[in-house]
Every structure is written in structure tokens, then in C-alpha cells.
Amino acid sequence: MNSLFFYGTLCHRPLLDLVLGGESTCRISPASLTSHVANWVQNQPFPMISASDASARLTGLLVQDLSDQDVARLNFYEGGFDYSLEDVEVQVEPDGIQVQTQVYFPAPGLWTPGEIWSLSDWEAQFGAMTVEAAKEVMEGYGQVAPDEIARRFPMIRTRAASRVRARTEPSPTTLRVDYGSQDVSVQSRGRPYAKHFTMEEQELSFRKYSGEMSEVVDRAAFVGGDAVIVLPYDPVRDRVLVIEQFRMGPQIRGDVRPWLLEPIAGRIDGGETPEDSARREAMEEARLELDRLIALTPHYPSPGASTEFFYPFIALCDLPDDASGIGGVESEAEDIRSHVIPFDHLIELITSGEANCGPLILAAFWLAANRQDLRTHS
Structure with missing residues (x-):
């Protein structure tokens, strides 16, 4: 029978059990x-193993009596990320028996090691998100190639983090009905489209206001990820920064001008906070450093057809004359132009319909109601 030694995320039993399939x-x-030693991979929520001096000792789990199916599932989970199995000898605790086994090593030069790995720190910050992401990964077992899973994985992790936030953030019911997920019965689900974004379809019934369950209906939604919306504002100069870029939504709708004026916006990466994401996106899209972030009400922009959930911010910052320019992440084919304009000009653009992006309009209206107070106390 097969055996493997795990030193990192697969030492988290809920994740290991999910990957193995429960059987x-x-x-x-x-x-x-x-x-050997394990280090955090720089800028990533997982570790890497590397050889060290003889005094080093890396603790983990030895998993023995793995079936060929078990190994196939593990290879699928690890295989798209350029990991390969190498022979090692480990010491089983507490009796000290030496056992020949194998461990997944990353391809040389693939990752840059950071600080020493801590399983407990990873579990606290990334455990729930990683287990959630693994559910979507393992749904592709036997259907999707491992390298394709690797290409999709950043968005898989983003969607997973969104689902974790949805389960754990406050959800008051002072006016709306006190129904919950227990009042929805999902009969089946599927993903008719799954690449960078996905579409999910469910056959389900839900509790009606009468207390009875509805008939089974077929519903679908676009599955994106949670995103930040950032409108930079300079209260001293009374200016805002808006960006302009080509957009596929207007293009597919048939808009004759699919270049939109927008706030800074972007997906919240897995393991990132909305605040961290706001600052990162401002730097990527507009080369802009933000001061204070003022959180507006998080919300669903289109709950009838999309899972997208927005965390909007007004960002106080310095917007001199030379703050506008060209930005974006080249590797993502982003071509973004930023404009620094007086606040009154933004309202004129909204009134004329030239600025017709919903999140920009909502942020501008909040700023219109609170702008004088921000200017007085800046």
C-alpha cells in the first residue's frame, strides 16, 4: 500500500478528509x-518544503495504507502546482520507527521561501477558505485537468473566501423574515460554465411567507467574487479620481461606447481583507496611495442574477494635478486611464449620463451628502 508524509496544509484534517473523499x-x-524545514511561500497562503541542516526537524503526518484512488485524488489536488513526489525517510511518533515514504516537493525555483511555516497561524487565517476552495477543486476530479485547475485557482480561492465571509458576517433581521439557509432545500446543483468566472445552476425549493415550501424551481446565477469599490477624494482640493477602461458588460450588451467611467474596483483576493484589497487596487489601477478609508454599506448590486458583493469605500487622499495617468496590471491586459476632476464635475457627468456606472453613482451620492463635513474636519 502507498504512504505519504504531509507537512503543510494537508495536516489540517478537514482538508485532508475532503481531498481523500471521505471513503x-x-x-x-x-x-x-x-x-528539512517548511516556510511560508512569499505572498501565498501555503508552505513549501526545502532541505536544511541536520539539526532541523519538520513535524507532520504520515498517512499509510493509501489506496490507488487516494493517491490519484491527492495527485490531482497537488498536481497542477508543479509539485512532484520524492522519497524520504520519516520517524513515526512516539515510538521512533523509521519509515520509507514520499513527500510532495515544489519544482526548484518555483516559489520564494518566507518566514517559518505555522500550521496554527494558517488554520486561523486561511483554513476555512482553503477547505471551501478544495470543495470546488475536487468537484473537478476526473473532469478537469490539474493544470487547468491551477489556472483557475486564484478565482476559486476568491470565490471560496466570498462564501466564508457570507457565512460569518452579521446578518440582521429587524424587518425581513427570519428565514435562513435551513429554509432552502437544494435538490441538485451544477456548473454549466466554469472558467475565470462560473455560472451555477440549482434546482431548489424555498420557504414561502405562508410557511410552506415552494415547488422545485430551476435557478441560475453568475458566480463572481466579493469586490471592493474605491472612490478617492481629496477634501482639501475638493477633487475625486475616477478611472476609465473598456468593459465587456457594455460591449456584450451592444453599447456603442463600452469604455466606462468608474471608481477604482477589483476582486478581493483569497486571504485578503477588503481594506487591504482597496489599497492594493488603488496602487495597481491608479498608482495611488490612500490615507483614511471610510467604509460605506456593503451590498449586493444585482442579487437576482449574481453572487457579487461589494465593499465600497470613500478613500481620503492627496490628488495633485499630476495624479492622473495610465495604470493597470499589464499581465492582466488592463489598460486604465485615471482622471482627477472637481467633485462638481463628477455630479455633472452623472447628471448627463456620461458617468453611468452604478457603484460610482452610489459613492458620489454618499459623498455629496457628507462632503462638507469631510472638508471641514480635514
Whole structure:
């Protein structure tokens, strides 16, 4: 039978059990590997293993009696990320028996090591998101190639983090009915489209206001990820910064001018906070450093057809004459122009219909109601 040694995220039992599929009869024991160390991968929520001096000891789990199906599932989960199995000898705890096994090593030069890895820190910050992401990954087992999963993985992780936030953030019911997920019965679900974005379809019934369950209906939604919306405002100069870029939504709708004026916006990466994302997106799209972030009400822009959820901010910052320019992430084919304009000009653009992006309009109206107070206390 097969055996493997795990030192990182797969030491988290909920993740390991999910990847194995819940039917494995393997044996799991604490173990350690000498002359090796695990480090966080720089700018990533997972570790890497590397050789070290003889005094180093890397703790983890030895998983024995793995079936060929178990190994196939594990290889699928790890395979798209340029990991390969290498032979090692580990010491099983607590009796000290030496066992020949294998461990996943990253391709040389693939990652840059950071600080020493901590499983407990990872579990606290990334555990729930990673288990959620693994559900979508393993749904592709036997249907999607591992390298394709690797290409999709940043958005898979973004969607997973969105689902975790949806479960854990406050959800008051002072006016709306006190129904919850237990009042929805999902009969089946599928993804008729899954690439960078996905479409999900569900056959379900839901509790009606009468208390009875509805008939089973077929519904679908565009599955994006949570996003930040940022309108930079200089209260001293009374200026805002808006960006302009080509957009596929207007293009597919048939808009004769599919270049839109918008606020800074972008997906919240897996493991990122909305505030961190706002600052990152401002730097990427407009080369702009933000001061204070003022959080507006998070919201669904189109709940009838989309999972997208927005975290909007007014961002106080310095907007001198030379703050406008060209930005965007070249590797993502972004071509973004920023405009620094007086606040009154923004309202004129909204009134004329030239600025017709919903999140920009909402942020501008909030700013119109609170702008004088921000200028007085800046």
C-alpha cells in the first residue's frame, strides 16, 4: 500500500478528509522529517518544503495504507502546482520507527521561501477558505485537468473566501423574515460554465411567507467574487479620481461606447481583507496611495442574477494635478486611464449620463451628502 508524509496544509484534517473523499481507510500518525524545514511561500497562503541542516526537524503526518484512488485524488489536488513526489525517510511518533515514504516537493525555483511555516497561524487565517476552495477543486476530479485547475485557482480561492465571509458576517433581521439557509432545500446543483468566472445552476425549493415550501424551481446565477469599490477624494482640493477602461458588460450588451467611467474596483483576493484589497487596487489601477478609508454599506448590486458583493469605500487622499495617468496590471491586459476632476464635475457627468456606472453613482451620492463635513474636519 502507498504512504505519504504531509507537512503543510494537508495536516489540517478537514482538508485532508475532503481531498481523500471521505471513503479512505488509511492510517494517520504524527511523524517528523529530519534535515528539512517548511516556510511560508512569499505572498501565498501555503508552505513549501526545502532541505536544511541536520539539526532541523519538520513535524507532520504520515498517512499509510493509501489506496490507488487516494493517491490519484491527492495527485490531482497537488498536481497542477508543479509539485512532484520524492522519497524520504520519516520517524513515526512516539515510538521512533523509521519509515520509507514520499513527500510532495515544489519544482526548484518555483516559489520564494518566507518566514517559518505555522500550521496554527494558517488554520486561523486561511483554513476555512482553503477547505471551501478544495470543495470546488475536487468537484473537478476526473473532469478537469490539474493544470487547468491551477489556472483557475486564484478565482476559486476568491470565490471560496466570498462564501466564508457570507457565512460569518452579521446578518440582521429587524424587518425581513427570519428565514435562513435551513429554509432552502437544494435538490441538485451544477456548473454549466466554469472558467475565470462560473455560472451555477440549482434546482431548489424555498420557504414561502405562508410557511410552506415552494415547488422545485430551476435557478441560475453568475458566480463572481466579493469586490471592493474605491472612490478617492481629496477634501482639501475638493477633487475625486475616477478611472476609465473598456468593459465587456457594455460591449456584450451592444453599447456603442463600452469604455466606462468608474471608481477604482477589483476582486478581493483569497486571504485578503477588503481594506487591504482597496489599497492594493488603488496602487495597481491608479498608482495611488490612500490615507483614511471610510467604509460605506456593503451590498449586493444585482442579487437576482449574481453572487457579487461589494465593499465600497470613500478613500481620503492627496490628488495633485499630476495624479492622473495610465495604470493597470499589464499581465492582466488592463489598460486604465485615471482622471482627477472637481467633485462638481463628477455630479455633472452623472447628471448627463456620461458617468453611468452604478457603484460610482452610489459613492458620489454618499459623498455629496457628507462632503462638507469631510472638508471641514480635514
